Amino acid sequence: MAGTLYIVPTPIGNLGDLSPRAVETLRSVGLIACEDTRHTQKLLNHFGIKAELISYHEHNEQQRSAELVRKLESGISVALVSDAGTPAISDPGVPLVRAAHDAGIQVISLPGPAAFVAAEAASGLGTDAIFFGGFLPSRPGQRRKRLRECAEIPATLVFYESPHRIAASLADCLAVFGDRQASISRELSKLHEETLTGKISDLIKKFDAKAKGEFVLVIDRGKSKTAMAEKDTPDLKERVNALEAEGLSPREALKKAAKEAGISRSEAYRLMHIDGE
Ligand code: SAM
Numbered sequence: 291m292a293g294t295l296y297i298v299p300t301p302i303g304n305l306g307d308l309s310p311r312a313v314e315t316l317r318s319v320g321l322i323a324c325e326d327t328r329h330t331q332k333l334l335n336h337f338g339i340k341a342e343l344i345s346y347h348e349h350n351e352q353q354r355s356a357e358l359v360r361k362l363e364s365g366i367s368v369a370l371v372s373d374a375g376t377p378a379i380s381d382p383g384v385p386l387v388r389a390a391h392d393a394g395i396q397v398i399s400l401p402g403p404a405a406f407v408a409a410e411a412a413s414g415l416g417t418d419a420i421f422f423g424g425f426l427p428s429r430p431g432q433r434r435k436r437l438r439e440c441a442e443i444p445a446t447l448v449f450y451e452s453p454h455r456i457a458a459s460l461a462d463c464l465a466v467f468g469d470r471q472a473s474i475s476r477e478l479s480k481l482h483e484e485t486l487t488g489k490i491s492d493l494i495k496k497f498d499a500k501a502k503g504e505f506v507l508v509i510d511r512g513k514s515k516t517a518m519a520e521k522d523t524p525d526l527k528e529r530v531n532a533l534e535a536e537g538l539s540p541r542e543a544l545k546k547a548a549k550e551a552g553i554s555r556s557e558a559y560r561l562m563h564i565d566g567e
Contacts, residue, residue, distance in 0.1 A: 293320065293367035295358075295390040297383065299376040299402025300333060302504075303480035307403045313337050315400060320366035323358055325373045325382060346370065351382045355389040362395045376404040380424045380450055405478055406448045409506030412485040413473035416511055419445035426451060426459055433459065437466040447509040453501045460497060463509060464490045471510035477503040526551060527562055 296315050301307040316322060316339050323346035324330035330343060346354045358368055372381035390397050406422050421443045427433045440447050451459050456474070463472070473487045474497070482503065486496060490509070526547055533543035548558035 291365055292395055293362045293365050294396045294398055295362060295387070296367065296369045297377050297387065297397065297399040298369045298371050299400060299404065300330075300371050300374060302374045302403045302405050302408075302478055303483075305333075305336060307479060308333070308337065309400065309402055312400055312402060313339065316341060316369055316371075318367070319369040321358075321361060322369045322371060323354070323386065324371045329373050330371055341369075346382055346386065348382050351385045355386040358386055359389045359393045359395065362390060363393060374403075376402060379404050379406070403479070405475075405504070405506050406450065408478045409473070409475035409485070409508055410446065410448050412475050412478075413446070413508040414487060415446045415471065415473060415508055417446065419511070421445040421447050423447060423449045425449070426455075428455060430458065430462065434462050434466060437462055441466055441512055444511060446511050449507045449509075451505045451507050453503055453505065454499060456497050456501050456505050456507070457494070457499050459507065460490060460494045463507070464494065467509060467512060470512060473508040475506045475508070478506070526558060530562070 296319060298312050298315055300312070316334065316337070319341065322330065322334075322341050322343050324343055325345070325347045327343045327345050334341060334343075344354070344358070346358070362368055370377045370383055370386060372378075372383065375381065377383035378387060387397055410417060410420055421440065423436070423440060426449050427436055449459070460472075463470075467490065469489045469491050471487070472490045472493055473485060474493055475483075475485045477483045480503075486493060529547040529550065530540075530543045533546055534540060538546065544558055544562075545555050548555045551558060553561075
């Protein structure tokens with residue numbers, strides 16, 4: 291019988307966050323695939339777990355995946371861990387998980403620490419729709435391009451960021467998104483954990499290029515162009531009325547007001563009749 295691939299999240303700071311089920315799984319499998327064998331060995335030592343380790347990191351994950359699938363097919367169960375948090379979330383793992391599915395291997399994902407989930411929950415920002423953007427590009431031009439792509443996404447935006455880029459990324463966020471509400475969670479589950487909230491311009495004042503720690507940046511959902519136009523609907527109605535009072539026909543007044551608002555005539559008509567009036 292084939293083995294099972296277990297995805298095992300490990301603590302992002304506080305060792306108390308390794309769940310009893312994760313400990314049990316790490317004890318029971320035949321092999322643990324990990325980013326850094328020395329790092330994972332320390333974790334295993336802390337919990338008194340004896341296991342065989344094999345390295346699985348960004349530079350060998352394609353080739354290792356095939357090797358690990360052969361082990362799984364031979365009946366050995368494998369646990370996949372990364373240095374911290376949930377494997378495959380901005381960490382190595384995707385090729386192995388995909389290869390396991392392709393080979394018909396059972397994949398079991400243990401819920402556990404993931405920095406972006408903890409940060410989103412602590413942000414106080416909307417959770418009905420969340421976009422996780424992973425790491426922003428390090429080069430300023432590419433970063434702004436990515437942020438522009440994200441600007442219209444109707445969801446709270448979550449990004450991972452390194453300490454030496456947090457200040458520059460906040461400045462780019464302000465330039466691209468405007469002064470939205472935001473939150474920064476630093477050092478989650480560690481001694482100096484903090485979550486700061488405010489406008490992006492408030493947060494910029496608190497972090498400079500010498501900032502330290504690990505960061506998750508959460509940005510409030512922006513208003514879509516339609517939502518902004520909807521907010522301006524009373525103005526649109528007033529403008530149409532004023533143009534009609536100046537002698538324009540209702541059709542001409544609507545056309546002119548729509549042009550001034552930068553939207554199509556049909557969109558202006560829809561917005562003005564949004565309440566069924
Ligand atoms: N797989 C991990 C997870 O599930 O969150 C993410 C790994 S990614 C290589 C590392 C990034 O996650 C850091 O640069 C930081 O943005 C975020 N991160 C990890 N641990 C964190 C912590 N304790 N507090 C805040 N952010 C953290």
